[in-house]
Amino acid sequence: MIELYYGSGACSLVPHVGLEAIRAATGEAFEPRPLKLHKGEQRSPEYLELNPLGLVPLLVVDGKPLSQILAICDYLDRRYPQAGLLPADPWQRAQAMSTFAWMNNTVHPTFTHIFRSQNFAAGEAAQAEVRQIAQGMFRGHLERIQGMTEKAAPFLLGEKLSFIDAYALVFLRWGGLAGIDPASLPTYKAYVDRLAAVPAVAAAIAREGIKLDTYQKK
Numbered sequence: 001m002i003e004l005y006y007g008s009g010a011c012s013l014v015p016h017v018g019l020e021a022i023r024a025a026t027g028e029a030f031e032p033r034p035l036k037l038h039k040g041e042q043r044s045p046e047y048l049e050l051n052p053l054g055l056v057p058l059l060v061v062d063g064k065p066l067s068q069i070l071a072i073c074d075y076l077d078r079r080y081p082q083a084g085l086l087p088a089d090p091w092q093r094a095q096a097m098s099t100f101a102w103m104n105n106t107v108h109p110t111f112t113h114i115f116r117s118q119n120f121a122a123g124e125a126a127q128a129e130v131r132q133i134a135q136g137m138f139r140g141h142l143e144r145i146q147g148m149t150e151k152a153a154p155f156l157l158g159e160k161l162s163f164i165d166a167y168a169l170v171f172l173r174w175g176g177l178a179g180i181d182p183a184s185l186p187t188y189k190a191y192v193d194r195l196a197a198v199p200a201v202a203a204a205i206a207r208e209g210i211k212l213d214t215y216q217k218k
């Protein structure tokens with residue numbers, strides 16, 4: 001049995017979309033295990049026993065936990081290559097992993113500096129400065145992804161949906177929360193709107209109960 005612990009709108013949407021695509025391609029089902037991150041359910045003693053990091057996503061395969069997006073997605077792709085969520089060709093796969101790793105180790109932590117600035121500076125003024133600097137960096141990352149979406153055909157890696165598309169969707173949505181108007185990244189926004197209509201993506205979004213456009217004009 002495969003279980004996925006996730007939080008609504010969190011980075012766990014990446015393997016969540018992957019599991020829906022796997023279900024569509026192979027019929028293999030999974031058990032969704034939602035955690036309310038705003039209520040701190042990721043720090044409950046029961047969950048910390050499964051994942052001492054206190055983070056989502058967590059994949060549990062026949063009772064055995066696996067953390068970290070890159071490891072989870074690599075595992076899912078190797079187990080269900082029929083779903084085509086990462087390229088099989090070694091060079092193309094390495095290129096895909098290069099983008100995926102950049103998203104996970106650079107774009108994602110930049111947003112963490114905006115969303116959880118209290119973890120990076122003491123005092124409101126210093127935190128506001130962290131948020132401001134990180135917002136500028138995050139905007140730069142989104143512009144780089146917009147450049148990738150300009151060549152999307154129709155997905156970032158070509159004909160097949162991949163984990164990287166789901167991460168790109170998460171980031172544009174987070175951008176709205178960080179005060180970045182998605183309308184200012186029109187090619188990226190059009191790509192995400194198309195992506196949201198893909199059945200596997202739509203199913204994960206519906207289960208998480210999230211809306212794509214989170215931007216609120218000040």
Ligand SMILES: N[C@@H](CCC(=O)N[C@@H](CS)C(=O)NCC(=O)O)C(=O)O
Nearest residue numbers: 010011037054055056057068069070
């Ligand atoms: N490097 C980790 C990052 C995971 C992560 O940052 N998860 C966030 C949600 S996007 C989380 O669980 N946050 C809860 C918290 O900080 O308490 C991965 O790739 O899985």
